[in-house]
Amino acid sequence: MQTVFPAAQAAPTGRAAIPRVLAIAGSDPSGGAGIQADLKSIAAMGGYGMAAITALTAQNTRGVRSVHVPPAAFLTEQLDAIAEDITIDAVKIGMLGDAGVIDAVRAWLERTRPAVVVLDPVMVATSGDRLLQESAVAALHTLLPLADLVTPNLAELALLLDEPVAAGWAEALEQGKRLSALAGTTVLVKGGHLEEDADGGCPDALVNSSGLLGSETVVVPGERVDTRNSHGTGCSLSSALATAYAAGGDWEAALRRVKPWLLGALREAGRLDVGTGNGPVHHFHHLAQPAEPAPAAGTGQFTDHLKEPGDFATGLEPLAAEGLTEIYALDFIRGLADGTLPEHEFAYYLGQDALYLNGYSRVLSRAAALAPTEAEQLFWSRSAAQCLEVESELHRSWLAGRAGTPRRQGPVTKSYVDHLHAASLAGSYGVLVAAALPCFWLYAEVGAALHAQFLAAGADEAHPYAAWLRTYADEAFAESTRQAIRYTDAAARRGSAAERGAMTEAFVHSVRFEVDFFDAPRLHA
The missing domain is CATH 1.20.910.10 (Heme oxygenase-like)
Structure with a gap:
């Protein structure tokens, strides 16, 4: 039985039926990551997405060519314009670029105190490109205590702790506990980038180490998908979690809802046929698709398939x-x-x-x-x-x-x-x-x-x-x-x-x- 995982903070009262989620992140012109992935994920989870742009990138499925960071003062204008007019049920923070942008976001969070904040500390892209200046890492640490959930990949988790990248799941969990204790918040440890896993799966874990709650870890298992089309996976996961939590008020329930959706997005990514490199995931795979041919007579039902292991993976x-x-x-x-x-x-x-x-x-x-x-x-x-x-x-x-x-x-x-x-x-x-x-x-x-x-x-x-x-x-x-x-x-x-x-x-x-x-x-x- 999995541990019941308490919310990092009380669920916001008076939640809207459709969560209004603000993504603060960089723009990806190829549409697979950044703000574009955030808005697709928020919509896929049933939310209303808003966006404040922190950086402009020149990139495609093969990599990042250059990054332009607009003045931090203009980002503050974007954030204030939204907050003054629209109720924000959750905030997802992604690519920030430099220390000036980080300072602007921190000041805005301290003024507005959004109900839910998910921080995806975007420092290294899936392609390996560096997306945060080295001089800004210290500034990023000041944002961690303002987040309810932090979702680093393994490379980012190591950078935040100034440690080598975890070589296995147990080591990754220990790093997650150290970061949680350091930041005083909940950390999502992700197993997607592990090179080896004993059971071939892809677990994620919610880790919270606080003086009040003690040390608690909830591991949610998952299936590993062999695909090159994983561009924007981290962006999509974090923004989907922000939306699901804003709707339900429980991190474990949010993760158990989001993981099957993301699994399907990875499985169906090849159908998009976008780019020649690391393609995007299929955010809307779960919506109505063209009808598949009906099963032939005698092939059985979903709940009554062949009983031999491996004959039909989804037989119930x-x-x-x-x-x-x-x-x-x-x-x-x-x-x-x-x-x-x-x-x-x-x-x-x-x-x-x-x-x-x-x-x-x-x-x-x-x-x-x-x-x-x-x-x-x-x-x-x-x-x-x-x-x-x-x-x-x-x-x-x-x-x-x-x-x-x-x-x-x-x-x-x-x-x-x-x-x-x-x-x-x-x-x-x-x-x-x-x-x-x-x-x-x-x-x-x-x-x-x-x-x-x-x-x-x-x-x-x-x-x-x-x-x-x-x-x-x-x-x-x-x-x-x-x-x-x-x-x-x-x-x-x-x-x-x-x-x-x-x-x-x-x-x-x-x-x-x-x-x-x-x-x-x-x-x-």
């Missing part, structure tokens, strides 16, 4: 089966089946489930809003209502009068709800229903199995958890589960390969949370 059935195997092995499930589960553990479980269902109902309502057909809209709306009416009523009646019932979300519950909330903000119906599906699928499977054991044992009415077992073995719930699977299949067929990959990742995270949710009473009750 084996992933659900793996989660079920882990769930059935838990002491909680065994005790629930035979009635020996301690009452305080079941009370904790039901109390957390009631809190979870409240958030889950909102996620299903969001699915209804995004659904492409009236039938799907009705299904998800009714399911959202069912969460609050039937299941929640069972929770209230069983928990009524029992002491020690949790009133606040536990760490697993919070992480699970944050994950679903991030999926609901991604703007993809397919990703959202894939994230929501395990709560149907695994509960239906577990409920049916436990109910069968209950009946085989004689359906003893003295069994302390009989009401719960009957509820989740109900045929109406089983049919709702089958319908949810069918709608997820349909969404996958409509989506691109990248969309199906993002759906699988969302599903996998939810399966993991389902397992942890059943095990949480043992750890926290």
Whole structure:
């Protein structure tokens, strides 16, 4: 179970439905990095982008030819003009160029105190070109404490610490902790530039080392994409995180939302066919694409593909089966089946489930809003209502009068709800229903199995958890589960390969949370 990562500062109150995000960065005439990448990323995350230009570059996909830095006073005029007229929900800072520009940005931040600041300390381009004068590195350090999140690549992380570049993931994490302690802020350590990784993945980590919170690290795994088209990846990641955080108020949830999107942007980058060097990522890969041919008869569905490993990378059935195997092995499930589960553990479980269902109902309502057909809209709306009416009523009646019932979300519950909330903000119906599906699928499977054991044992009415077992073995719930699977299949067929990959990742995270949710009473009750 991943650590629950606290926001670096409280989420801004009165957030707009569409986050208004200001990017302060240099311009890339080839369109792949800098302000151009920022504005595309902000839009892709559902935000409204604004831009203040710090530098003009002459560059293309093969490298940077020259940099022109306009007077810092003019940058201040740009920033003041925006702040005096428009509410800014988040600020992303990228290329700054020289010490004068850095001083101007620092003075403006100290005057305006934006709610959220993400600093991407652009010092070295992907091509290896130096984008910040060496004399300005000391000035850049003065900006670090004003940022809520700092997102250096490995070379920049080393430069900020005046250390050699990390050779491995463990060393990179340690450098991130040192920078976090030095700056008093949260640092995103990125694994994209690591030459070697034991599992071939591409992890990122949120690191916060503060006297108040102690040392906390949240690692979010990811897949490495073999592509030369990574121009502007750092710019895109940081501006997307600023937008996602402004919308949701949680750094871990923001990262879990942004990583699948960026993965798809890298996977689909080649489709753009831009330039002959290090091409840009495809920021809008997740939007509607030309329809793909329907699968041939007999090729199966998204959730029912061949079970042999490697036959179909996005098949969900084996992933659900793996989660079920882990769930059935838990002491909680065994005790629930035979009635020996301690009452305080079941009370904790039901109390957390009631809190979870409240958030889950909102996620299903969001699915209804995004659904492409009236039938799907009705299904998800009714399911959202069912969460609050039937299941929640069972929770209230069983928990009524029992002491020690949790009133606040536990760490697993919070992480699970944050994950679903991030999926609901991604703007993809397919990703959202894939994230929501395990709560149907695994509960239906577990409920049916436990109910069968209950009946085989004689359906003893003295069994302390009989009401719960009957509820989740109900045929109406089983049919709702089958319908949810069918709608997820349909969404996958409509989506691109990248969309199906993002759906699988969302599903996998939810399966993991389902397992942890059943095990949480043992750890926290």
